[in-house]
Amino acid sequence: MLVGSEDFSIRMFRHEELIFDIKETSSISFLSKIEKAIFSFALSNGNIGVYNGSAKKWKMKVDNPVSSLKGIDFNIDGDKHVIAGYNSGLVEIR
Secondary structure, eight states: OEEEOTTSEEEEEETTEEEEEEEOSSOEEEEEEEETTEEEEEETTSEEEEEETTEEEEEEEOSSOEEEEEEEOTTSSSOOEEEEEETTSOEEEO
């Protein structure tokens, strides 16, 4: 189970065991599983990014508040992408 919290932590549990606890720079707004231990995240301070387990793959600042976040292979090429929807109506694929 993947859990984000307002205390700036992203935690992964297996049954009742804590697998990892990642401290971020702001409260967690969205988490979306991409595959096994790879997931995307959005923070309340406007950052979005991707972790592979507890290792950060990338992180960037965005201008608009995130309203939706999903990891998916939208063009069926075998590569997963992060699709972010923003309050402004913009949809972005990374």
